[in-house]
Amino acid sequence: MSEHEAWSTVRVALKQGARDDYALERLDGLAGLLANRDDIGGVETRDPASIAEGPDFVAVERPELVIYTTPVNRGAVVRATEELAQAIALEVVLDAHDHSGDDWRDAWKRHYRSLYFRSGPTADARRLMIRPSWIPREADDPSCELILDPGRAFGTGLHESTSLCLQALVEIAAREPAAQIPRRVLDLGCGSGILGLASLKIWPEIERLTLADHDPEAVATARENAEANALADRAGLEFRELSLSAQAAAIGPAELVFANIRPKVLIPAAPTIVAALAPGGTVLLSGILDEEGDEVLAAYAELELLARVSEEGWCALVMRRPDDGPETAV
Structure with missing residues (x-):
């Protein structure tokens, strides 16, 4: 078997009998850590709701990961997966196999699809599509689209925390009059840049969009996604590597x-995030499990709650800073 015809998979399953409410969350975290590696071609998440074609697809009863790599890198990937799983206290069972045939190189892509978000059932509803580059457009697809491939940073639109934000975004866009289009948008913990870039697709009138993350890989990925959508040279678009502890309010x-972002960051960073929000402005907080929502709300008590939406155990909070709130000077 020549190298260009060979491909390997490493299946990562939760250990049988493991009962940990946060195990699935850590499995998602493990996927994100692995996706950053240069010796991994893709990380696929399978769960009981996964639908795919092909004789090699196996339905699962619990979520698991399938890592795609090469035979020469398989050993290193297995060791790295074991070490990362141990570091986040995740009990997993690994199963590695080599395969032949070039079709395996793109096998993970079939589990991604175009995602559609709309503000209502009417024909003139605000519509947004997130499309992987290898999926062609259809005749009736929305003209407002963001091309985004899975890569080194979190954010493809498939995770509930991201899809909740995208749905809230199109609803805000449909509700706000033209005079209320945001002039300045800030995406904190931008990951792939999906949320900020989607807002720029919806509102080309935005004067300044800042995509910020503490992870330089995420900032680089956001820049690449901007380039893929012919947005990288747009005036007013900036990429910043910063930590919320370094006063993100300075760029508001x-x-x-x-x-x-997860509550362990959202809660202590609440004063900084509120300070980055203009009077009358709107903030979308996500990455929150349903049972964590009240605690996050309490940390942002000075803001007005506009909506609290949930999907598959995750929630997002849409909040507004009052016009006459504290520190309203710009």
Whole structure:
């Protein structure tokens, strides 16, 4: 078997009998850590709702990962997976196999699809599509689209925390009059840049969009995704590597702020995020499990709750800073 015809998979399953409410969350985290490696071609998440064609697809009863790599890198990937799983206290069972045939190189792509978001059932509803580059457009697809492939940073639209934000975004866009289009948008913990870039697709009138993340790989990925959508040279688009502890408020204020980050960051960073929000501005907080929602709300008590939406155990909070709230000077 020549090298160009060979491909390997490493299946990562939760250990049988493991009962940990946060195991699935850590499995998602493991997928994100692995996707950053240069010796991995893709990380596929399978769950009981996964639908795919082909005789090699196996339905699963619990979520698991399938890692795609090469035979020469398989050993290193197995060791790295074991070490990362142990570091986040995740009990897993690994099963590695080599395969022949070039079709395996793109096998993971079939589990991705175009995603559609719309503000309502009417024909003139605000519509947005997130499309992987290898899936061609259909005749009736929305003209407002963002091309985004899975890569080194979190954010393809498939995870509930991201899809909740995208749905809220199209609803905000449909509700706000033209005079209320945000001039400045800030995406904190931008990951792939999906939320900020989607807002730019919806509102080309945005004057400044800042995509910020503490991870330089995420910032680089966001820049690549901007280039893939012919947005990288757009005036007013900037990429920043920063930590929320380094006063993200310094790059505000913004009329629209995204923060799709876990509560362990959202809660202590609440003063900074609120300070980055312009008076009358809207913030979308996500990355929150349903049972964590009240605690996050309490940390942002000075903001007005506009909506609390849930999907598959995750929730997002849409909140507004009052016009006459504290520190309203811009």
